[in-house]
Structure formats: C-alpha cells, structure tokens
Amino acid sequence: MAALRVAVIGSGPSGSYSAQLLTEESEAPIEVDVFERLPAPFGLVRYGVAPDHPRIKSITTSFAEVFEETPGVRFLGNVLVGKDITLDEMRAHYDAVVFATGAPLDRSLGIPGEDLEGVHAVREFVSWYGGHPDSDPQSFALTGQRAVVIGVGNVALDAARMLMLSVEELRATDVPEHIVNAFAASSFREVVIVGRRGPAFAKFTNKEFLEFLEVESCDVIVDPADLELSAEEQAHLDSDPAAKRLFSSFKKAVDRGVLGRDRRVRFVFDRSPVELLGENGAVTAIRLTQTTDPAVTETLETQLVLRSVGYRGKALVGLPFNETTHTVPHVESRVHDGDGVVDGVYIAGWIKRGPTGVVGTNRRCALDTVTSLLEDVSAPGRVSTASTAADVDDLLESRGVHVVDWAAWKTIDAAEVAAGESVGRERVKLHDRDEMLRVARGNGMDAR
Numbered sequence: 299m300a301a302l303r304v305a306v307i308g309s310g311p312s313g314s315y316s317a318q319l320l321t322e323e324s325e326a327p328i329e330v331d332v333f334e335r336l337p338a339p340f341g342l343v344r345y346g347v348a349p350d351h352p353r354i355k356s357i358t359t360s361f362a363e364v365f366e367e368t369p370g371v372r373f374l375g376n377v378l379v380g381k382d383i384t385l386d387e388m389r390a391h392y393d394a395v396v397f398a399t400g401a402p403l404d405r406s407l408g409i410p411g412e413d414l415e416g417v418h419a420v421r422e423f424v425s426w427y428g429g430h431p432d433s434d435p436q437s438f439a440l441t442g443q444r445a446v447v448i449g450v451g452n453v454a455l456d457a458a459r460m461l462m463l464s465v466e467e468l469r470a471t472d473v474p475e476h477i478v479n480a481f482a483a484s485s486f487r488e489v490v491i492v493g494r495r496g497p498a499f500a501k502f503t504n505k506e507f508l509e510f511l512e513v514e515s516c517d518v519i520v521d522p523a524d525l526e527l528s529a530e531e532q533a534h535l536d537s538d539p540a541a542k543r544l545f546s547s548f549k550k551a552v553d554r555g556v557l558g559r560d561r562r563v564r565f566v567f568d569r570s571p572v573e574l575l576g577e578n579g580a581v582t583a584i585r586l587t588q589t590t591d592p593a594v595t596e597t598l599e600t601q602l603v604l605r606s607v608g609y610r611g612k613a614l615v616g617l618p619f620n621e622t623t624h625t626v627p628h629v630e631s632r633v634h635d636g637d638g639v640v641d642g643v644y645i646a647g648w649i650k651r652g653p654t655g656v657v658g659t660n661r662r663c664a665l666d667t668v669t670s671l672l673e674d675v676s677a678p679g680r681v682s683t684a685s686t687a688a689d690v691d692d693l694l695e696s697r698g699v700h701v702v703d704w705a706a707w708k709t710i711d712a713a714e715v716a717a718g719e720s721v722g723r724e725r726v727k728l729h730d731r732d733e734m735l736r737v738a739r740g741n742g743m744d745a746r
C-alpha cells in the first residue's frame with residue numbers, strides 16, 4: 299500500500315503538532331514533509347517566545363523528536379512555499395496540504411506619526427532581539443530615556459521586560475551577542491505601558507505580570523488611583539477569576555511601592571494614543587487622551603514607541619482570505635473559498651484561528667485539522683495521485699533551492715551551542731541568514 303503523502307507548510311507549533319498528530323492518528327502508512335521558509339524550525343517558539351522563558355521554549359525538544367524519531371517525517375527548511383514551489387504544485391505532489399503559516403504581520407494604530415523613526419510594531423522588536431533572519435541586526439539603537447509600549451497583552455510585557463533586564467540576565471538567554479551588547483549600551487531607563495481600559499481589563503496573564511516584580515533592576519509603578527473600580531470593572535472582576543488574580547497583583551505592586559531602582563516600568567491605564575510627534579523625522583513624544591474623557595490629553599516624551607496591538611495573518615497566493623479577520627476561511631479546518639471546500643487543502647494554527655492562544659492551544663487546533671484531513675483521505679474509492687519524495691526534491695533542486703534538511707539544521711544548532719560556549723553562554727543564536735546557510739552547507743544541506 300503506497301504511503302499517504304502530506305505537506306505541512308510552517309514548522310511552528312501548529313505545523314509541528316500537525317506532523318506529529320498525522321503520524322500518530324493515521325491508520326495508513328504516511329509520509330509528512332514539513333516546509334519552512336526559514337533555515338531554522340519552530341516558528342514563534344524560536345523567534346517570538348521571550349528569550350528569558352526557557353521553560354516554554356523547551357517544547358522544541360518534543361517537536362524535534364517528531365523530525366528525528368518519526369519515520370516518514372522530513373524537514374525542508376529554507377523553502378518559501380508560494381515562490382519556490384507553488385500551491386498547485388503542492389497539490390499535485392501530495393494527497394493533502396496543511397497551511398500552518400502563522401500570522402506574520404501586525405496591526406497599526408491608525409494615528410498620525412506612525413511612520414516616524416523610532417515607532418515600530420512590537421513584532422519588529424521581538425524579531426530583532428530574537429535574531430530572526432529577516433530582521434536587520436542594526437534596526438534598534440536603543441538610545442533614549444523613555445520607551446512607550448502601547449497594549450496590555452503578554453507580548454507588551456515581554457518587550458518591556460527585555461528593555462529592563464540586566465546584562466547578566468540577558469547573557470543567560472540565547473539572544474545573539476550583538477543584541478546583548480545593544481541592550482547593554484541601552485540608555486532607556488523607563489518603559490511606560492499604555493492600556494486603553496482600566497487594570498481590571500488588562501490582558502496580561504498574572505504569571506507574566508508577577509514575573510516583572512522579580513526583575514531585579516526595575517521598579518514597577520502602578521498608580522493607586524487606577525485601582526479604584528467602576529461598577530463595570532467590579533462586575534468584571536467578580537465574573538473573571540483570572541482578571542481578579544491579576545488585579546490583586548497590581549495591588550501588590552502598589553503596596554511594594556517605589557524602591558528607587560535604576561530602571562522602572564510604569565503602567566498607565568484608561569489612555570488612548572492619538573498622535574505621535576516628531577522632530578527631523580524621529581519620534582519625540584506621544585499624545586494620549588483619557589479614554590473616559592477624551593478632552594483630557596497629555597504628552598509624554600519618548601524616543602521609542604512599540605505598538606503591541608496584535609499580530610495579523612497574511613494572505614497566501616492561491617488561497618481565499620478574509621480581509622476582516624485576516625485568516626483563511628474554513629469549514630472544520632478544510633479551506634473554503636465561498637463556493638465550496640478547496641479539495642485537499644487544510645489550515646491549522648494562527649492562520650486559522652487568528653493570533654490568539656498559547657503554544658498548547660495549537661495542539662488541539664492541529665488535532666481538529668488532522669481529524670478532518672484523515673477522514674477525507676480515507677474516504678472509500680479515493681485514489682491517491684501523489685508523487686514521491688524524490689520528485690519533490692528534484693523539483694526544488696531544478697530551481698536551485700538549497701533545502702536545509704534536518705541534518706543541516708542540526709549543524710546550525712551545534713554551531714549556535716559552540717558559539718555560546720566560546721563566550722561562556724549556553725547558546726548564542728545565529729542572526730544572519732547567509733551565515734546560517736554557510737554553516738548548513740558544512741553538513742547535510744541539500745543532502746536529503
């Protein structure tokens with residue numbers, strides 16, 4: 299019996315879980331090729347999850363087992379689906395294709411001044427400190443005194459915490475050495491986190507907020523006046539235990555008071571940004587209004603503004619796309635173009651659900667996808683028209699695509715560990731795509 303052949307596009311959590319679950323759940327023999335546009339696997343676990351969260355990042359050990367220990371699963375890194383191989387070609391070569399491409403864009407604030415130098419999507423900042431191969435190592439100089447982060451989710455806290463960590467704390471992470479040096483030279487002493495609503499409605503998880511209270515070099519400042527609750531806020535806390543826990547942590551911060559530390563993070567609630575002001579093309583201040591009384595405005599001097607108001611999905615060539623939700627429309631994970639299901643094409647993860655949920659949420663999501671897919675391919679009378687792994691390899695080779703397979707990735711991985719050892723750190727990420735590819739060529743690249 300010929301093996302079922304499935305292509306998964308994207309090696310983040312939803313792609314990795316999809317590959318794992320396909321092999322676990324399929325009753326028929328199965329081959330899964332996981333395509334990844336970067337020379338490294340794991341998506342946002344490698345390039346989004348904060349570097350000082352090693353416990354969450356350690357999920358990569360179990361994702362790696364999928365590629366290392368599951369017969370029939372291959373990693374094809376450095377392949378951009380849509381350019382190096384088209385969707386139509388994918389559909390011709392595989393019985394089914396799962397898009398697990400995430401949400402790589404960001405939302406904007408829609409206020410004047412967003413194009414000023416020093417105003418960035420938090421995604422750009424995260425990609426930079428995470429050493430994402432698409433980000434320019436020089437993109438952040440960190441010269442200024444006050445940074446402003448707009449948004450009250452965990453990603454906003456991650457970005458603020460990174461600006462506040464000490465060099466010792468940063469050296470315990472895997473961020474590239476030049477990024478540690480940039481943070482070491484940073485002159486920022488204050489980060490202001492701005493929320494549109496009151497603390498009762500903040501989206502941080504309690505655990506992440508409490509972590510801030512542990513950052514040794516940093517004061518955490520919450521205005522006690524912000525903890526006076528409206529009836530609506532009180533009702534919200536009464537109905538939402540997570541919000542209540544977080545709120546009591548804000549109280550803890552107020553009770554701790556100001557300890558006179560070198561750096562500080564300040565939470566400002568019930569404010570909306572209305573304008574970014576600049577001089578010579580660079581941001582110098584942000585104007586905020588009180589959400590409860592828009593006539594009241596204030597201006598905060600700042601040299602760095604990070605908008606952390608959500609990631610956003612990107613349309614994929616050949617697939618339908620909902621421009622409102624920025625996701626690919628589907629029915630039970632089967633891509634749907636408005637007229638009907640697109641045969642053999644499925645979605646999982648953030649491109650399906652939008653940018654919400656933690657890493658583990660993607661397992662449940664991928665299971666739904668895999669269940670629909672396996673149901674379809676095992677339908678009575680269905681005949682496979684898939685080609686072979688060698689055909690796909692030949693196609694990519696004929697186009698001069700240098701595939702980073704698992705062995706080649708392991709070479710990059712080992713080079714990062716070695717680079718870490720040389721400077722007394724556990725690991726130092728390679729930031730530059732060309733360097734990663736040079737290292738990969740040393741062993742395994744194109745070996746397939």
Ligand SMILES: Cc1cc2nc3c(=O)[nH]c(=O)nc-3n(C[C@H](O)[C@H](O)[C@H](O)COP(=O)(O)OP(=O)(O)OC[C@H]3O[C@@H](n4cnc5c(N)ncnc54)[C@H](O)[C@@H]3O)c2cc1C
Nearest residue numbers: 308310311312334335341342346379399400647648656657
């Ligand atoms: C800054 C940040 C911090 C986070 N921190 C945490 C945390 O601490 N704990 C937690 O549980 N969750 C955290 N999350 C959430 C978690 O990262 C997501 O739930 C998860 O990564 C979504 O998985 P995904 O596979 O859908 O997308 P992604 O992880 O984005 O993976 C998509 C992959 O597809 C690849 N790809 C895209 N297009 C193509 C193409 N055309 N061809 C080939 N490959 C392609 C991308 O390169 C990428 O590797 C965080 C998210 C962010 C943004």
